[in-house]
Amino acid sequence: MKLQFYCPRWGAEDLPWSAFCKKVKQSGYDGIEAAVPEQVNERAEMTAALKANGLLFIGQYFQSFEKDFDAHQKNYLRYLHLLASAAPVKINAQTGKDYFSFEQNASLIQVAADFSEQTGIKICHETHRNKALFAAHVAHSYLQQLPNLSITADFSHWCSVAESLLEDQKEAMALACKRVEHLHARIGHAQGAQVIDPRLPLYQRALAQHLGWWDAVVSHYRKEGRRVLTVTPEFGPAPYMVQLPFTQMPIANQYEINVYMMQLLKNRYEA
Structure with missing residues (x-):
């Protein structure tokens, strides 16, 4: 089994596409x-x-802003078609809203499933705050009732929502780790979805907890004989990244941290 690494455009929007993609390639990413x-x-x-x-592409949907469900569903499908126009390897979708009912969010997930069947493009639904899969216990219910649901695992969000490292959510985490289609490698903690820098001693417990979950994902992939796990190291800019008072300068280097996370996981799983 091998890992494919994808660099987030998030945080580098000021770079022209040509300069961004050249930098990404030189850093050792696959896409x-x-x-x-x-x-x-x-x-x-x-x-x-x-x-x-020579870079691959994973499409990202995050524009789930409409409160009216019918308008929301219509725009969801429009964005899926837009993403498909760029021939992505897969689509990571921040599907639904935390205040939609189970039936409404399940309807959006079915829209995505129908779209995948028509286009052949796999859609994975992100475990993101304020979306359908915003918390471990809520996502557990979706995963139990929707056996074909695949996720983008960003467990950092669940830590923030639960104000914990999810020590009391072992059943939910075990099931989630078996349903991962794509991985966002960011480290969360009990009071936020992003530590300042995963290399700091202060955050080693949080890092170890996330690595344990990712170990379970990789173990399941190997057991199932799956050949490729896609990973996006996704430490973000402000407001995820802490800024210094008044100057608003970032307290750490986002791009450097994401490259560090890529190398950490390469060494851990491909050695």
């Missing part, structure tokens, strides 16, 4: 994870930069 630009010219720039640098 990028990003939304698809709605403007035709920028979309062409993105696809050209990906091709020029």
Whole structure:
């Protein structure tokens, strides 16, 4: 089994696509994870930069803003089609809302399943705050009732929601680790979805907890004979990244931390 690593566009939006993709390739990534630009010219720039640098692409949907469910579902499908136009390896979707009913969120998940059947593009649903799978115990119910549901595992969000390292959610975590289609490698803690820097001694317990969950994911992949696990190290910029007072300077280097996370996981799972 091998890991494929994807660099988030999030935090590097000020770079032209050509410069961003060149930097990503030089850093050792296999691809990028990003939304698809709605403007035709920028979309062409993105696809050209990906091709020029031999990079793969995972589409990212996060625009779940509409409170009205019918409008929400219509826009959800529109964005899935936009992402599909760039021929992604898969789509990571921040599906639904935490205040939609189970039936409404399940309906969106079914829309995604139908879309996958029509296009052949796998959609994985992110365990993200304020989305359908916003907490471990809530996601556990979805995973139990929807056997074909695959997730993008960003367990850092669940730590923040539960104000813990999920020590009392072992059953939910065990099931979640068996349903991972894509992994977001960010370290959360009891009071937030992102530690300042995973290399700091202060956060070694949180790092170890996340590595334990990822070990379970990798173990399941190997047991099932799956050949590739896609991973996006996804430490983000402000407001995820702490800023210094008044100057608003970031307290750590986002890009450097994500490269560190990539190397850490390469060494851990591919040695």
